[in-house]
Amino acid sequence: DLMTVTTDVLIVGSGPAGAGAALLLSTLGIPNIMITKYRWTANTPRAHITNQRAMEVFRDAGIEDQVLADATAHHLMGDTVFCTSIAGEEIGRILTWGTHPGRRGDYELASPCLPVDIPQNYLEPILVRNATERGTRTLFSTEYLSHVQDADGVDVRVRDRVTGHEFTIRAKYLIGADGARSQVAADLGLPMVGAMDIAGSMNITFKADLSPYVGNRPSVLYWVIQPGSNVGGIGAGLVRMVRPWNEWLIVWGYDITQPAPVVDEAAAKAIVRSLLGLPGIDVEITGTSLWGNNEMYATRLHDRRVFCAGDAVHRHPPSNGLGSNTSIQDSYNLAWKLAAVLRGQAGPSLLDTYTTERAPVAEQIVLRANRSSREFVQFFEVLGLLDAHDEAEMTARIEERKANTPAGAAKRAALVAAMELKHYEFNAHGVELGQFYDSAAIAGDGSRPVATKDPELHYEPSTVPGSRLPHVWVGDAKTRISTLDLAPMTRFTLFTGIAGESWAAAAEKVSAELGVPLRAVIIGPGREVTDLYYDWARIREVEEEGAVLVRPDKHIGWRSTGLPGDPVQALRDAVAAILGRS
Numbered sequence: 001d002l003m004t005v006t007t008d009v010l011i012v013g014s015g016p017a018g019a020g021a022a023l024l025l026s027t028l029g030i031p032n033i034m035i036t037k038y039r040w041t042a043n044t045p046r047a048h049i050t051n052q053r054a055m056e057v058f059r060d061a062g063i064e065d066q067v068l069a070d071a072t073a074h075h076l077m078g079d080t081v082f083c084t085s086i087a088g089e090e091i092g093r094i095l096t097w098g099t100h101p102g103r104r105g106d107y108e109l110a111s112p113c114l115p116v117d118i119p120q121n122y123l124e125p126i127l128v129r130n131a132t133e134r135g136t137r138t139l140f141s142t143e144y145l146s147h148v149q150d151a152d153g154v155d156v157r158v159r160d161r162v163t164g165h166e167f168t169i170r171a172k173y174l175i176g177a178d179g180a181r182s183q184v185a186a187d188l189g190l191p192m193v194g195a196m197d198i199a200g201s202m203n204i205t206f207k208a209d210l211s212p213y214v215g216n217r218p219s220v221l222y223w224v225i226q227p228g229s230n231v232g233g234i235g236a237g238l239v240r241m242v243r244p245w246n247e248w249l250i251v252w253g254y255d256i257t258q259p260a261p262v263v264d265e266a267a268a269k270a271i272v273r274s275l276l277g278l279p280g281i282d283v284e285i286t287g288t289s290l291w292g293n294n295e296m297y298a299t300r301l302h303d304r305r306v307f308c309a310g311d312a313v314h315r316h317p318p319s320n321g322l323g324s325n326t327s328i329q330d331s332y333n334l335a336w337k338l339a340a341v342l343r344g345q346a347g348p349s350l351l352d353t354y355t356t357e358r359a360p361v362a363e364q365i366v367l368r369a370n371r372s373s374r375e376f377v378q379f380f381e382v383l384g385l386l387d388a389h390d391e392a393e394m395t396a397r398i399e400e401r402k403a404n405t406p407a408g409a410a411k412r413a414a415l416v417a418a419m420e421l422k423h424y425e426f427n428a429h430g431v432e433l434g435q436f437y438d439s440a441a442i443a444g445d446g447s448r449p450v451a452t453k454d455p456e457l458h459y460e461p462s463t464v465p466g467s468r469l470p471h472v473w474v475g476d477a478k479t480r481i482s483t484l485d486l487a488p489m490t491r492f493t494l495f496t497g498i499a500g501e502s503w504a505a506a507a508e509k510v511s512a513e514l515g516v517p518l519r520a521v522i523i524g525p526g527r528e529v530t531d532l533y534y535d536w537a538r539i540r541e542v543e544e545e546g547a548v549l550v551r552p553d554k555h556i557g558w559r560s561t562g563l564p565g566d567p568v569q570a571l572r573d574a575v576a577a578i579l580g581r582s
C-alpha cells in the first residue's frame with residue numbers, strides 16, 4: 001500500500017468508550033487516531049445517567065466543568081415515579097441515584113463528584129472536542145473494514161465513506177470501541193456468553209413542556225404502568241427526561257419475535273399522549289428508533305495488540321444506567337497501561353491485565369442490568385396484571401390497591417416489597433463504585449475487602465490492593481482537595497504520613513531508577529496537605545508510617561502497613577511487579 005498512515009493507537013468508534021480512550025490517551029501524550037463511521041457523534045440521547053466513577057474520570061481529565069455545564073444536576077435526578085400516566089395516579093415513588101436523605105451522605109462521602117444526568121448526544125461532543133484539541137486525529141465518516149496483526153503492530157483497513165477511498169492505518173495497538181455490533185470483536189473472535197436481541201425497545205423523542213406535571217417531583221425517569229401498554233424490553237413504558245422539562249424520550253417495549261412495528265408520527269403522538277395521560281397535549285415528535293435489548297458479555301477482552309472496550313464487550317439494557325459509565329471506565333483502565341507499555345515503562349504483560357480486571361466487571365454489569373430489567377415484572381405480578389384478560393380487568397386490578405379489603409391490603413404490602421427491590425437498580429452504589437481488581441498488576445497479599453453491608457447497594461472504602469482509592473477531603477486553610485485529585489492519571493502516587501517521611505526519598509529513587517512517574521504525598525500537619533477531618537487516618541487501614549501505592553487509574557496497586565527496613569527495595573519490587581517488569 002502506497003498510502004499507509006501510522007500511529008501508536010488506532011481507536012474505532014467515537015462513543016463513550018472510543019472518545020473516552022482518545023481523550024485519555026491524548027491527555028497522556030500518546031499519539032492516536034480515532035475513526036468513526038458516521039459524520040458526527042450520537043444522534044439520539046441514548047445513555048444519560050453518569051455515575052460518580054465516570055465523573056471522577058472526567059475530573060481527572062480536566063473536563064468535569066464542561067460536563068457539569070451541560071448536565072442536569074443531581075438534585076433534579078431522583079424523585080422517580082411509578083404511575084398509570086404522567087398526569088394520572090401514582091403507584092409509588094422511590095428516591096433514586098443517591099437522592100434519598102439517608103443515602104445522599106453515602107454518595108457525598110464516597111467521592112468528590114455526584115452523579116449527574118447528561119444525554120450521550122451532549123457528552124460525546126465534549127469528549128471528542130477535548131480529545132481532538134489535545135492531539136487526537138479524528139476521522140469522521142471513516143469505517144473500519146478489517147485488520148491483521150503481527151508481532152509489532154496492526155494493519156487496519158478503513159474506508160473513507162465520503163470518497164469511497166480505502167486505505168490502511170498501521171498502528172501499534174488497536175482499540176475496537178465500535179459498540180454492541182462490534183466488527184472488531186467479531187473479527188477478533190472474542191468469546192461471548194449470552195444472547196443478543198432478547199427484547200425489543202422503541203425510543204420516541206419529543207418536545208413538550210411537562211413542568212406542571214413533574215416540577216414538584218423532579219426525576220429523570222417516570223415509569224408508566226398502563227393497561228394496554230405493550231410490555232417487553234424494559235418492562236413498562238418509560239418517560240425519560242432529556243432536558244428539564246421540555247425534551248423527553250419514551251422507551252416503549254415491543255415483541256421482538258414479531259415484525260418491527262411501524263410508528264409514524266400519528267402513532268408516535270398517540271403513544272406519547274397516552275403515556276402522559278394528556279389526550280389533548282400538543283407535542284412535537286423529533287424522532288423514533290428501534291433497538292434490541294441484549295444480555296451478552298465477552299470473557300476475554302483482547303487478543304495480543306487488539307483490545308475491545310465498551311458495548312463491544314458488554315451488551316445489556318439501560319437498567320442501572322451502567323452502559324456509558326462502564327465504557328468510560330474500560331478506557332480508563334486501558335489508557336494508562338497502553339501509555340506505560342508504549343513508553344517502555346511496563347512489560348507487555350501489563351496489557352493482559354486489561355482482560356483480567358475488566359472481564360469480571362463486564363459480566364457483573366450485564367447480569368445486574370438484566371436482572372434489574374427482569375425484576376420489573378414484579379410490578380405486574382404484584383398488581384395482578386399478568387393473568388388479567390383485558391384492559392378493563394387490568395384497570396380493576398390496579399384500582400384494587402385502594403380497597404379496604406384483605407386483597408387491597410395484601411396488594412399494598414406487596415407494593416412496599418416490590419419497591420424495596422428497586423434499590424438494586426436505582427441505588428446500587430456498590431455496583432457503581434465497588435469494582436475490585438485482582439490481577440498481576442495488583443501487588444496484593446491475596447486478601448479482599450470484607451463487606452459489612454450488601455455489596456451491591458453499598459460501597460465501602462478500603463485500601464486493600466485492588467480497591468479504588470478512597471476519597472477523603474484533605475488540604476489546608478485555603479483549599480480543600482480530594483485524595484483522588486492528588487493521584488492524577490499521569491503518575492503513580494504513594495500516600496504516607498509524617499512518620500513515613502522516608503517513603504518520599506524512596507519514591508524519588510524508584511521513580512528515577514525505573515523511569516516511571518511516581519511521587520509521594522505526605523498527609524499531615526505542616527506538610528503538602530493536612531488530614532483536615534482526620535478522615536484519612538480513619539480510612540487508610542495502614543499505620544501512619546505505612547504507605548498506599550495508587551496506580552494512574554486510582555486503583556490501589558500495593559500497600560505497606562508499616563515502614564519496612566528497606567523501603568526502596570519494597571517499593572521497587574511493588575512497582576516492578578505491577579508493571580510486569582520483575
Ligand code: FDA
Nearest residue numbers: 013014015016017037046047143144178179310311318323
Ligand atoms: P457506542 O455504541 O456508543 O459507539 C460505537 C461507536 O462505534 C460509534 O461512534 C459508531 O459510529 C462507531 N462504529 C461502529 N461500527 C464502526 C465501524 N465499522 N467503523 C467505524 N466506526 C464504527 N444506554 C442507556 O444507559 N440508556 C439508554 O436510554 C440507552 N439508549 C440507547 C439507545 C440506542 C439507540 C443505542 C444504540 C444505545 C442505547 N444505550 C442506552 C446504550 C448506550 O448508548 C451504550 O451503552 C454506550 O453508548 C456504549 O458506548 P460505546 O462507546 O461502547 O459504544
